[in-house]
Amino acid sequence: KTLKAVAVKAPFFGDRRKAFLDDLAVVTGGQVVNPDVGLVLREVGLEVLGAARRVVVDKDSTVIVDGGGTQDAIDGRKSQLRAEIEASDSDWDREKLEERLAKLSGGVAVIKVGAATETDLKKRKEAVEDAVSAAKAAVEEGIVVGGGSALVQARKSLEKLREGLSGDEAIGVDVFSSALSAPLYWIATNAGLDGSVVVNKVSELPAGHGFNAATLEYGDLIADGVIDPVKVTRSAVVNAASVARMILTTETAIVDKPAESDDDGHGHGHSHGHGHSH
Structure with missing residues (x-):
């Protein structure tokens, strides 16, 4: 045998x-x-x-x-x-x-994913894999409110730091503070609302509360299940800051040339993309 x-x-x-x-x-x-x-x-x-x-x-x-x-x-x-x-x-x-x-x-959970078509199965499998990775990250460092609200509330900790600074250092803190509001701003804007109004509203809410883009309401996001792992949120900020620093110290940046449009016969090119470095 x-x-x-x-x-x-x-x-x-x-x-x-x-x-x-x-x-x-x-x-x-x-x-x-x-x-x-x-x-x-x-x-x-x-x-x-x-x-x-x-x-x-x-x-x-x-x-x-x-x-x-x-x-x-x-x-x-x-x-x-x-x-x-x-x-x-x-x-x-x-x-x-x-x-x-x-x-x-410790125990081990087995997650079985099924779907009617191969395409749906692939999408569901990727979603489950993302969820498992997020859960592991949450176990490591905990969770914060999601949807960009935690980053907006984190700006409050920069206010005291800003008081003792001047010149380029003060400008740096202002830029960083503004960048922290960008995720929530675009989430709200893409939901059809005024991003600036939502950012200002969330900044006044108590810790743990924020904007729920799924319901277009403000409330206790942790109770609503709108959460992000601390590790993911922190890594996003650290990596964005690293990219921004690299761009600031680089003399030349290469970008894709905007596609030209011949709709009106005059060859005007239009580009509506937004780029942000935090």
Whole structure:
């Protein structure tokens, strides 16, 4: 008989690697083949194998779904880890033990996407992938109100900084403050409203409140589910500032030539695009 197999390099080193493999054996209901306990690979049979409903392996990670280990064994292992965490006087050791406990306690969700056509399926799949990425980012750094409202409210923190500045530094703060309102301005404008009016209104609202472009109303955006991960919002600002700085220090910029229109026979070209660097 043959067995489908994939070789995965065990993470960590030394004792940490051994402990991790022991955790994995508990989760899957298998047994670590370790010469230290008298087990040698060429002598063992299928009885040492664990099981799982699904295992996904890529170049960076391995995900085990529904391991075959018993709940009693997993709970016992978790209790053991909690006891070790309590007894540890090393912050580093405690952190690593907590990581192992989190892996044993964590669950894996399987999202199944279906659609009537291949085109719809592709769109839905991309939307789900975006949502999963956003959820992971939110877990890392938290969430803020979405739709550009958080950036407008963040301008308040620049007011105090502006008071002690003059000259180019003051102009820089003013430019940055104006740029922070651009996302909300264009969201409101594209929704058919006056962007400037919406920006001014949102800047007066309490934290957590803003403009909901889907309903064209102001309110508690977190309660309405209009949220963005902090990591995404912060990265957008940092990256936009980096691009703006690069443009300011560049002598020449290359852009596409506007397409000419021959509708009126005079060859007038019209370009209605807007470009913003924050």
